[in-house]
Amino acid sequence: MSDPAPERVLVLRALGLGDLLTAVPALRGLRRAFPAASTLLAAPAPLRELAALTGVVDELVPTDGLGALSWAGPPPALAVNLHGSGPESITDLVGTRPGTLLTHRHPDVPDVGGPPWQADTHEVDRWCALLEHAGIAADPADLGLAEPDVPSPCPGAVVLHPGAASPARRWPAERFAWVAAALAAAGHRVVVTGGPDERPLAREVARRAGLPGSWVVAGRTGLSELAALVARAGLVLCGDTGVAHLATAYGTPSVLLFGPTPPSLWGPARPGHRHVTLWSGRRGDPHARRADPGLLELGVDDVLAAVTTQLDRHAARGGTDHG
Secondary structure (H helix, E strand, O other), rough: EEEEEEOOOEEOOOOOHHHHOOOOOHHHHHHHHHOOOOEEEEEHHHHHHHHHOOOOOOOEEOOOOOOOOOOOOOOOEEEOOOOOOOOHHHHHHHHHOOOOOEOOOOOOOOOOOHHHHHOOOHHHHHHHHHHHHHOOOOOOOOOOOOOOOOOOOOOOOEEEEEEOOOOOOOOOOOHHHHHHHHHHHHHOOOOOOOHHHHHHHHHHHHHOOOOOOHOOOOOOOOOOHHHHHHHOOEEEEEOOOHHHHHHHHHOOEEEEEEEOOOHHOOOOOOOOOOOOEEOOOOOOOOOOOOHHHHHHHHHHHHHHHHHHHHHHHHHOOOOOOOO
């Protein structure tokens, strides 16, 4: 960008945990391009702790989704739409009266230019490409987070996260339980995570697997504690969720169950053997009210084999491959 360096950069990403983590490379690109500017992130207030761990967010502007951006300060010199294709997200940022607005273009907002939206693009690459359109370099592999200043509730444990934002992305609880029981029988400490509303699901997994109730930490950890748990875990098993992106950010070995959205769009952006993705190859409706048929094609035996291979590989490297 040829304009003078901005004093404040406002970034809209009013979504969830995984959405924030896939935007980290773009946020880092903005910081490198404008090191003297303050970066303000419009995102839900519960993400404040994780936003701080990026090292490039100076202030979180509490924003609970589209239409909720409250901006009372002076117009930002630069506003960046890392939220979506528009038009609502574009309109929200236009309302802040920015000096420059960086966004994809949308036909409903013809006065605002930008590159066209590409639907079949990995989420990390999408936002890096938006910055590159404006001449701002961003590295899609720059996904790491600082570890929080809290201890892990259970260092070295295998973390099972059975929940997901939509039923379509939830592998059945009884299947998670079969895997958990096999891991516990093999001598692994297994903890089951989730948000407060996912505690009944986590308890069901533990009950079916015969795990102690103390191994259920769902609803008992804030985001900092969850980040610490994932950062020092032996392995993470989950679906297409924010916890999967935490595993990627910390280089924690993982087995990730995809469906109905393919891993080419939302899977680990870091290459390598630390993260194994299982996907049937069938796409479906990510907002469906039942588990996706393609996700259900992933059987317990295949998942347990992938988990066992990952744990053996990690043990052979001495458990030192976090990064």
